[in-house]
Amino acid sequence: MISAYTVAGVLRAESVALQRHGPTVLMYRAAFAVAQAALAGLSGHLIPGSRALLLVGGGNNGGDALVAGTILRRRGVAVTAFLANPKQVHEAALAQFLKAGGRVVVGMENTSVATLFGRADVIIDGLVGIGATPPLRPAAAALVELANATSAYKVAVDIPSGVHPDTGAAPGVSFAADVTVTFGGVKTGLLAQPGELVLAAVGMDVSAEAVDACSLTEIPGLLGDPGTRADKYSDGVVCVVAGSTTYPGAAILCVGAAVRLRPGMVRYAGPQAAEVVRHWPEAVATGTVSGAGRSQAWVVGPGMGTDQDALDRLTVVIDKPEPVLVDADGLTLVSRHPHLLVSRQLRGRTTVLTPHEGEFARLFPDLDLSDRLTATRTAALRSHAVVVLKGSATIISDGAHTFVNRTGCGWLASAGTGDVLSGVIGSLLATGAPPLTAAAAGVFLHGLAGERLHAAGLAGASQLWDHLR
Numbered sequence: 001m002i003s004a005y006t007v008a009g010v011l012r013a014e015s016v017a018l019q020r021h022g023p024t025v026l027m028y029r030a031a032f033a034v035a036q037a038a039l040a041g042l043s044g045h046l047i048p049g050s051r052a053l054l055l056v057g058g059g060n061n062g063g064d065a066l067v068a069g070t071i072l073r074r075r076g077v078a079v080t081a082f083l084a085n086p087k088q089v090h091e092a093a094l095a096q097f098l099k100a101g102g103r104v105v106v107g108m109e110n111t112s113v114a115t116l117f118g119r120a121d122v123i124i125d126g127l128v129g130i131g132a133t134p135p136l137r138p139a140a141a142a143l144v145e146l147a148n149a150t151s152a153y154k155v156a157v158d159i160p161s162g163v164h165p166d167t168g169a170a171p172g173v174s175f176a177a178d179v180t181v182t183f184g185g186v187k188t189g190l191l192a193q194p195g196e197l198v199l200a201a202v203g204m205d206v207s208a209e210a211v212d213a214c215s216l217t218e219i220p221g222l223l224g225d226p227g228t229r230a231d232k233y234s235d236g237v238v239c240v241v242a243g244s245t246t247y248p249g250a251a252i253l254c255v256g257a258a259v260r261l262r263p264g265m266v267r268y269a270g271p272q273a274a275e276v277v278r279h280w281p282e283a284v285a286t287g288t289v290s291g292a293g294r295s296q297a298w299v300v301g302p303g304m305g306t307d308q309d310a311l312d313r314l315t316v317v318i319d320k321p322e323p324v325l326v327d328a329d330g331l332t333l334v335s336r337h338p339h340l341l342v343s344r345q346l347r348g349r350t351t352v353l354t355p356h357e358g359e360f361a362r363l364f365p366d367l368d369l370s371d372r373l374t375a376t377r378t379a380a381l382r383s384h385a386v387v388v389l390k391g392s393a394t395i396i397s398d399g400a401h402t403f404v405n406r407t408g409c410g411w412l413a414s415a416g417t418g419d420v421l422s423g424v425i426g427s428l429l430a431t432g433a434p435p436l437t438a439a440a441a442g443v444f445l446h447g448l449a450g451e452r453l454h455a456a457g458l459a460g461a462s463q464l465w466d467h468l469r
């Protein structure tokens with residue numbers, strides 16, 4: 001997890017830094033980091049003789065691009081700046097750029113525009129930064145579309161133009177950055193973007209402005225040290241209520257994740273008790289929820305089906321005073337019987353919901369998923385639950401604090417990985433950890449396990465177990 005900041009927070013820190021260092025120094029530092037990223041993207045090309053294209057807007061973001069172009073020019077790169085708004089351009093940066101031998105192009109009617117974009121080895125997007133709100137105006141949008149159609153290495157200055165810096169929403173076209181070089185602090189809207197992210201400090205102190213932070217250092221504490229464990233109950237017992245005749249695998253995956261992550265004690269309650277014990281002899285399994293002993297956390301839903309029997313089991317679990325994680329079929333049932341969640345809310349009980357986008361849309365049909373950060377935050381506020389919106393960048397929120405996870409890889413979007421995630425978070429919840437921490441750390445670990453598995457050339461949810469600890 002990384003700390004992220006809203007534009008308002010960055011601007012507060014920026015005004016302090018501007019007083020101390022002055023605007024030219026900040027812009028030069030920002031531009032230097034952009035030029036470095038562009039040069040890294042050009043590796044494999046002969047630097048002198050390679051071509052860079054700058055998309056330059058009328059604000060400081062365009063100024064950054066021009067200064068970065070000046071630095072590249074001095075390294076021997078052929079640099080052309082496309083001025084999106086020639087009447088409004090950072091004058092000092094443009095003067096330097098021209099002095100260094102940079103070339104300027106104005107206007108789309110120019111016949112060589114297609115050639116210009118087609119030949120560029122690297123394109124630097126300085127159309128708009130944190131001073132603008134998407135959607136992009138038509139002239140800027142057209143330039144972004146041209147850029148996106150090329151195979152050039154794409155570097156975004158501060159934020160990909162067209163992406164909302166706070167929310168990550170992109171209501172129109174947005175620059176498809178290979179790397180975004182962002183200044184001072186990572187903007188919250190960047191966390192959910194694809195592509196690499198580089199943070200350039202530029203000399204401002206954003207520490208007082210952090211809205212979200214979680215790090216790997218919190219995780220060993222959650223996992224506990226078996227050497228100091230008093231007995232099998234002492235770091236909490238999780239009970240998994242999952243699986244059905246149709247989906248026995250969900251029970252095995254979910255229990256397996258918990259057994260492998262924190263093996264103190266894992267219970268199972270449901271129709272797959274015999275199967276679960278066959279796979280995990282260390283699990284304590286029973287056929288009914290009422291037959292399960294005391295647990296410090298519950299996971300309910302994966303593969304349990306949506307029939308009356310599943311609803312009955314869910315209803316019993318929902319009534320438990322301990323933290324409950326609801327996933328998959330459990331979420332579908334909750335969307336059909338919303339009172340179940342309300343009764344937990346009213347009693348102030350801890351709930352974690354882990355929907356993918358389809359389940360989220362069923363639970364919160366009026367929330368707009370094109371802005372996933374805001375949707376997750378709002379859902380958490382409304383449901384008084386920790387909401388984990390799964391996706392390529394999973395978002396975790398309790399309404400007050402929001403995390404975005406960046407570990408993981410594409411194939412984690414495969415069958416069964418969600419069941420593993422539920423088992424991971426459930427077993428962390430059983431430690432008594434704050435539910436937001438348990439959820440954020442669980443998502444982080446699950447993603448990391450996916451990365452390790454992928455690096456080992458393997459795939460498949462059941463293989464994730466071996467890479468969890």
Ligand SMILES: NC(=O)C1=CN([C@@H]2O[C@H](COP(=O)(O)OP(=O)(O)OC[C@H]3O[C@@H](n4cnc5c(N)ncnc54)[C@H](OP(=O)(O)O)[C@@H]3O)[C@@H](O)[C@H]2O)[C@@H](O)CC1
Pocket residue numbers: 010011014026027030057058059060061062063064085088127128129130131132133134135136137140157158159183184202204
């Ligand atoms: N934070 C830091 O430490 C540092 C910040 N720095 C940099 O400053 C940047 C912020 O610069 P900024 O405030 O000048 O605004 P910026 O993002 O360039 O946008 C304004 C321009 O966009 C235009 N425009 C507006 N809406 C639009 C739309 N929908 N579609 C199209 N165009 C639109 C608007 O036009 P206007 O509305 O004026 O007609 C104006 O021309 C920041 O992101 C970072 O790169 C670094 O230099 C130093 C360290």
Ligand SMILES: [K+]
Pocket residue numbers: 061125126127128129156157158159160161
């Ligand atoms: K930009």
